[in-house]
Amino acid sequence: MKYKTKHSNEKIYYIVAWIVIAIMVSGLLIDNPRFGEFGVVYIFHSILVFILSLCLLLYPKNGTAFLRLIIIVIASTYFYTLFLFYPETSSTYVFLCFIPALSILYFDSKLFYFSLLLNGISNIIIYGYILLADGVQYRFIEEDPIGNFFNFVASQIIVYFIFYLTNGRIKKQQLYYEQIQHSERLRTTSQLTAAIAHEIRNPLTVVKGFLQLFEKDSSFNDDQKGKFTLMIDELNTAEQVISQFLSIAKPDKENVMEKVNVQAALQSVTDLLHSYGLLHDNRIDLTVTEDCTILANTIEFKQLLINIIKNAIEASDIGDVVLVTAEREKDFVVIKVIDHGQGMTEAEVASLGTPFYSLKSKGTGLGMMVCFTIVEKFKGTIDFQSAIGHGTTVTIRFPPSSPSY
Secondary structure, three states, rough: HHHHHHHHHHHHHHHHHHHHHHHHHHHHHHOOOOOOOOOOHHHHHHHHHOOOOOOOHHHHOOOHHHHHHHHHHHHHHHHHHHHHOOOOOOOHHHHOOOOOHHHHOOOOOHHHHHHHHHHHHHHHHHHHHHHHHOOOHHHHHOOOHHHHHHHHHEHHHHHHHHHHHHHHHHHHHHHHHHHHHHHHHHHHHHHHHHHHHHHHHHHHHHHHHHHHHHHHHOOOOHHHHHHHHHHHHHHHHHHHHHHHHHHHOOOHHHHHOOEHHHHHHHHHHHHHHHHHHHHHEEEEEEEOOOOOOEEOOHHHHHHHHHHHHHHHHHHHHOOEEEEEEEEEEEOOOEEEEOOOOOOOOOOOHHHHHOOOOOOOOOOHHHHHHHHHHHHHOOOOOEEEEEEOOOOOEEEEEEEEEEOOO
């Protein structure tokens, strides 16, 4: 289905591209006052048509930011060429007003602002040239320069307004799509959990029970008992993974909502992880600016904090400090966990919360998925800001138990 949609979009793009190319070529050949002269103006016009056509046809196969920039620059040059070298066609001025609209098609905000700035500067230069040097050929501008200038400015405002609305709507759609993907991941994992979790746990419990008996049996030597201990540890790891699955699939009706003192919960968690941090020669620095309370489940809230702070410690270099802060910001209680470790790429951040995706060599990715589930369950948000070599800042926001006035 995805392939068919992509193929259909490419087909539509090429149809539109060929129509645009046909219009540009007909502008060269049909009723062109420069046709037959083959002077510098006509040759330059022909070169621009050829380059722009080539770029339009290459874009689907090589849709890089650089090629988009080239298309906008060439298209701008093409429209300004039509305006300057064909003054008898006054309607070409309209195209100058809507050059930035081309960049909206690429959904690239940086490209749009560049195009808007380039068009503004180019238009000012053209106005100066016409008014100071050659106003005879462009009489419609010379007769009403102020009116034409204000019309141009108004057109740029309209284009910006269209971009603002379009860009905002696209961002909302992207957020909605990401939320749908996340919900689908949770639903799939929950279904998988309901199908196999208990069936796996039962035989594991039996095997673990026999191994514990063998471990205490005096007929086995120490070497054999050491192997039994190792197997029991691995079974414990497997049980922990299953428990994480079950915590994701746990029905909402089982949650006990209560007022949670954020400072007390953070203090409890940081005290718990203090020794774990010392193993990595890391220190946890806790700062809470004021008393904050949220409506949540205390156990799950602490589980969320443990996972996030533990990840920050593991991502930190030896001797680094993990900063944990909590404060009240407007209508939210904001908790931040900051490390100065290895950091993550944008692609890695986008994949967080995906089942079985983990940056740890033996990780399952379920711990982070549990974090997303807990945050969503209590109407909170979680945000990751990270860069390679500059560490990661995890920002968690929850609505307070009582609003501020």
